[in-house]
Amino acid sequence: MKVENGVLIKVTKKDLKILAERPNEFWLGVEQIGDFAFDNCDDLTNIRIPDSITKIGDFAFQWCSSLTNITIPASVTQIGNYAFYNCFSLTNITIPNGVTKIKDFAFWRCSSLTSITMPDSITQIGKGAFSDCSSLTNITIPDSVTQIGNWAFSLVKNVKYKNFNISGDLLTPEVFKYIKNNPNADFKQMNRIYQLAKSKGLSEDNLQEFINLCVNIGMIEDKTKQVEIGKLKNGQPNLVPVSTMAHTFMQGILNHDDLNLSWLHMNLQALKMDGYNQEFAKFVMNKTNWSDIKENLELLPRIYDWFKFRTELDLQQSNNSLLPTMEENRFKVLVYETSENGVDRMHWRVPTVEYLKKEFAQTRFSGIVTQRDKELAESISKYNIYEQKHFDKAKEIDREREESGVKDILSKPIKQDRIKSLDEYRERTRLLKEQILKDGSEILYDQIEDTSSVFTYEVLSKSDPANFSMGCMTSCCATLYGAGAGAMRAMIIHPDIQPLVIRDFDNNIISFGIIYVNRKEGYAVVNDFEVNKKYIGEDDKRKAIYDKAMEGVRAFVEEYNKENSQKPIKVVTCGISPNWTAINDFIQKNPKSEILKAPNFNDFKYAGSGSWPGDWHRNQYVIWQMEEMENER
Numbered sequence: 001m002k003v004e005n006g007v008l009i010k011v012t013k014k015d016l017k018i019l020a021e022r023p024n025e026f027w028l029g030v031e032q033i034g035d036f037a038f039d040n041c042d043d044l045t046n047i048r049i050p051d052s053i054t055k056i057g058d059f060a061f062q063w064c065s066s067l068t069n070i071t072i073p074a075s076v077t078q079i080g081n082y083a084f085y086n087c088f089s090l091t092n093i094t095i096p097n098g099v100t101k102i103k104d105f106a107f108w109r110c111s112s113l114t115s116i117t118m119p120d121s122i123t124q125i126g127k128g129a130f131s132d133c134s135s136l137t138n139i140t141i142p143d144s145v146t147q148i149g150n151w152a153f154s155l156v157k158n159v160k161y162k163n164f165n166i167s168g169d170l171l172t173p174e175v176f177k178y179i180k181n182n183p184n185a186d187f188k189q190m191n192r193i194y195q196l197a198k199s200k201g202l203s204e205d206n207l208q209e210f211i212n213l214c215v216n217i218g219m220i221e222d223k224t225k226q227v228e229i230g231k232l233k234n235g236q237p238n239l240v241p242v243s244t245m246a247h248t249f250m251q252g253i254l255n256h257d258d259l260n261l262s263w264l265h266m267n268l269q270a271l272k273m274d275g276y277n278q279e280f281a282k283f284v285m286n287k288t289n290w291s292d293i294k295e296n297l298e299l300l301p302r303i304y305d306w307f308k309f310r311t312e313l314d315l316q317q318s319n320n321s322l323l324p325t326m327e328e329n330r331f332k333v334l335v336y337e338t339s340e341n342g343v344d345r346m347h348w349r350v351p352t353v354e355y356l357k358k359e360f361a362q363t364r365f366s367g368i369v370t371q372r373d374k375e376l377a378e379s380i381s382k383y384n385i386y387e388q389k390h391f392d393k394a395k396e397i398d399r400e401r402e403e404s405g406v407k408d409i410l411s412k413p414i415k416q417d418r419i420k421s422l423d424e425y426r427e428r429t430r431l432l433k434e435q436i437l438k439d440g441s442e443i444l445y446d447q448i449e450d451t452s453s454v455f456t457y458e459v460l461s462k463s464d465p466a467n468f469s470m471g472c473m474t475s476c477c478a479t480l481y482g483a484g485a486g487a488m489r490a491m492i493i494h495p496d497i498q499p500l501v502i503r504d505f506d507n508n509i510i511s512f513g514i515i516y517v518n519r520k521e522g523y524a525v526v527n528d529f530e531v532n533k534k535y536i537g538e539d540d541k542r543k544a545i546y547d548k549a550m551e552g553v554r555a556f557v558e559e560y561n562k563e564n565s566q567k568p569i570k571v572v573t574c575g576i577s578p579n580w581t582a583i584n585d586f587i588q589k590n591p592k593s594e595i596l597k598a599p600n601f602n603d604f605k606y607a608g609s610g611s612w613p614g615d616w617h618r619n620q621y622v623i624w625q626m627e628e629m630e631n632e633r
Contacts (some may be wrong), residue, residue, distance in 0.1 A: 006031035007057075019047070025050060033060045035080065042066050045089075049073045056083050058103075065089060068112075072096050079106055081126070081618050088112060097121050102129045104149065111135060120144045130168070133184045139168075146177040150208065167191055172208060174215045178276055182222055189247040190219035193254070200254050202440050216250060216304070217243035218281035224529065227282045242278070246286040279331045280307040292353035297355070302360045306351075307331065323475075323533075324348065333359075335387075365391040372398065379465035380480070390480045393606070395469045401462060401492050407590040409498045409517055411563060412557050414459035446619050453544050456550030459515075462492050466509060467499060473509045475533035483610030486601035487514060487527065494599065500526070500552050502545055510535070511583075513574070515556060516598045516616070522570045524560075525598045526623070527613040528577040529587070537582065546586035553624055571596075573625040575616035582615075590621040 001018070002009040008030045011019075027050045037043060046069040049056075053073065061067060068089045077098040084090060090110045095102065097119040104126035109112060113133045120142045126428045127149030130136060134155045138497075140149075141161040153159050154166030161171075164179055166187045179185060193490040197210055204596045214220070221242035228237045229245065283289055293300060310331050312442040315324060324330050331354060333346035351359075365377045365388055374567065376394050380386045410511035460466065470488060477484035478491075491499045491514055500510040514527040529549050535541050553572055561568040573593040576584040598616045605611065 001026070007034040008032065008037045009034050010036070011041060013043060016043055016274050023048070023050075025379060031055075033057055036060055036062075036566070038064055040064075042380055044115065047072055054078070056080055057225045058082055059085065061540070062086055072342070072477040074098060081105060082108065084110055086110075092116065095119060095122070100124070102126055103230045104128060106129065108132060108440055109255065118142055119267075123147065125149060126153060128154070130154075130156055146180070148173055157383065158588060166196065167576055167584050169207065170194055170211055174212055174276075177405055178220055180217060182220070184222045185220045186219050186222060186223055186243055189243055190214050192246060194217060196251065200375070208285065214250065216244070216280060217274045217284055218246040218276060218278065219250065220276070221246065221278070225278065227285060229287060242281055242285070246281065249285050249290070260631070277304070277307050279311065280304050283307065289353055296353060299357060299360060303353075304357055306356065306359075367392065367395070371490060375465050376468065383547055386480060393480055396462075397489055397492055404493060406493055406495050408420075408459075408461055408464065409496065409515075410459060410556070411560050414457075414460070414552075414553070414559055416458065416555075421552060453511075453541050453554075455548040456503050457548050457555065458501050458503060459552070460499045460512075462498070462502050466472055466501075467491050468513055470501075470509070471530075473532065474512050474530040474579075476579055477529040477612065478512075478530075478608065481619045483612040485609035486603070486605035486612065487614060488603055489606070490514070490599060490604040494604070497599070500549065500556060502548050504531075511549065513549060513553075514614075515553075517560065517569065517598070519567060522567055522571045522595050524557070524569050525596050525620065526572065526574040528579075529577045529583050529599070530577065530579060530581050531583055533581050542583055543586060546583045549583075550623060557624055568626075571622060573616075573620035574623045576621070577615045578618075578621050587621050587623065590623050593620040593622045595620055 001011055001015040002478065002557075006029060015026065031052060032055040033049070033053060036059045037057065037058055040063045041061075042063070042065045044061075044064050044067050048071040051073045052075065054075055055078045056072070056076060059082045060084040060262065061070075063081055064084075065086065067084075067087050068091055068492045070084075070090065072094065073078050073097045075098070075124060076096050076555075077100070079095070079099055079102065081103045083103070084093075085105055086109045087107075088110070089105075089112050091112050093107070093113065094117040098121060100121050101124040102118070102122060104491050105128040105514070106126065107116070107130050108128050109132045110130075111132065111134050112137050113130075114137070116130070116136065118141065122142050122145055122482050124147045125141070125145060126397060127147065129152045130139065131151050131154040131271060137155055137157045139153065141159065143162060145161070148171065150172055157169030159166055159168045159171050161176070161179060162183070162187070164177070164187060170187070179311060192216065194211070199515065202210060218225075223241045223243060223244050226239040227242050228259075229240050230238045232238050264555045280303070284300075293303075294473070310324075313323065315327060315330065322503065323335075326330065329348040331350070333351045335347055335349050367388075368377050369373050374400060375393065377391060380391060380394060443519050444588055466473070467488060468480060470476075470491070471482055471484055476482075478488045479485065480488065482488075490497050496517050496519065498515050498517075499513055500513045501509045511529055511531040513529040514522055516527070517524045521558050529546070531542060531545055535545065557569050557572060570591075573596055574587050574590075576582060578586050595617065598614065600617070601614045602611055
């Protein structure tokens with residue numbers, strides 16, 4: 001027997017004889033049972049662990065195939081992974097009150113285990129903890145448990161948690177999470193469907209996916225939650241519990257000749273389900289919708305993601321024209337309808353499969369004749385707010401730009417070099433560090449591998465199709481029919497206006513500012529800098545975006561002044577926006593400026609678009625100025 005620093009390292013057959021005859025001698029100086037300590041001790045039949053032991057290590061008793069009884073004292077607070085794996089003869093066990101977590105596969109394949117007692121101290125049960133304990137007919141999980149791993153009770157016939165009794169095969173993390181949040185849930189129908197699926201030859205490999213599907217469409221829904229399916233004869237709505245509809249739906253899938261389960265799974269491979277979504281369930285189980293979905297099964301993953309996004313949307317922070325701001329509109333879509341006076345108005349409508357099909361399509365417009373038409377269509381079709389009339393307006397504005405002959409302010413494109421891969425990013429960082437060290441500089445530098453904070457700037461050409469969707473990318477109103485439609489059109493046709501955009505590591509535009517240059521008086525004004533709403537609350541990243549925007553402004557001014565040395569830009573100011581997406585908190589740290597004159601965007605709006613003069617008319621702050629001007633101060 002080997003003991004090091006109070007840890008029992010390894011036990012031999014000779015040691016087992018000492019354990020049986022002189023246990024006090026065996027346990028002398030032992031405080032922990034180490035990893036693999038009793039591994040493959042197939043002569044061990046029973047064991048009483050003394051109060052001096054505090055820990056049972058990983059694989060400690062694995063393959064002790066003759067072990068029938070074990071007494072674990074209250075002093076033990078930790079039982080390791082696979083601790084009793086393949087202890088085929090173990091019949092019962094009591095876990096002491098000091099243990100808080102039953103680790104992964106701790107009792108896997110203890111096929112003779114008929115009872116187990118878990119204390120209220122348990123908060124987590126690891127994956128596969130009691131998997132294949134086929135003789136364990138009943139098990140009660142303490143209310144204290146807050147987390148459970150995948151297939152923790154596979155093949156256990158009956159698992160009780162709070163007031164629920166359910167097949168252990170069904171008690172996955174998704175279902176467990178649902179139980180905690182839905183005390184009135186009903187599992188009976190889900191159990192029946194699960195058994196039917198197994199009788200239909202459902203592959204073990206698909207069980208997890210199948211159960212996730214059941215959870216997401218409402219197989220364990222509270223019966224008090226109902227969905228309207230048509231009308232009764234008296235004209236009243238026909239309200240059916242979601243769980244009843246889900247049961248019928250799943251049974252139909254299993255029994256339908258041309259919609260067998262394997263085919264359904266094949267079409268749902270991309271669907272990353274992670275919990276029940278009531279609105280998704282209602283949408284899918286609507287008879288009309290499901291009829292359309294059957295013809296477009298490839299859309300189902302996208303539809304699920306769409307409802308999941310809406311479920312998680314923070315409506316209190318969503319005050320732009322592209323997303324709902326009221327709870328009643330959370331699961332509706334924004335559509336434009338033309339009034340009698342010819343002005344487009346926004347309305348919220350319940351989506352259909354056909355609508356979502358258009359939303360997810362790359363290109364959904366008619367009248368695509370030229371290569372330029374195709375570029376415009378592919379750019380704006382990514383966003384569900386645009387319809388055919390919007391595409392037609394984009395083509396009209398694009399023709400206006402071409403026919404007017406308006407040019408970009410700079411003759412030379414300004415675009416920061418893209419880092420095309422994480423490897424290149426790391427290599428540049430390495431070379432930079434080597435150069436600094438070579439110059440004898442002293443640095444303390446941690447290489448940052450989080451590419452979510454890597455941004456680049458670009459002065460976007462007026463001809464870039466992205467100009468028509470700038471608001472969609474940066475969570476603001478600069479869209480074809482938003483309040484900022486005039487600003488969008490001005491970026492494209494005004495000879496003294498140019499957009500400056502910030503891109504993320506994946507080359508997506510996530511922020512932009514509209515630069516106006518007064519060539520005669522030698523100044524420039526940036527309307528403001530809008531940032532995609534996903535960066536709200538990400539102060540470090542917003543600061544990085546601000547720094548990159550200022551870097552882009554300097555690059556623009558430097559190039560402009562090279563090309564216009566006789567009439568250079570001497571100062572640049574920036575407006576601040578009332579929008580929640582703007583980076584005002586950083587802009588306002590600069591000195592406040594007098595209001596320098598800039599265009600009114602309402603001069604560029606058109607019939608059906610909203611009204612907005614521009615933020616540079618409110619307040620302005622100095623974000624760049626010539627050094628000699630600074631010295632004069």
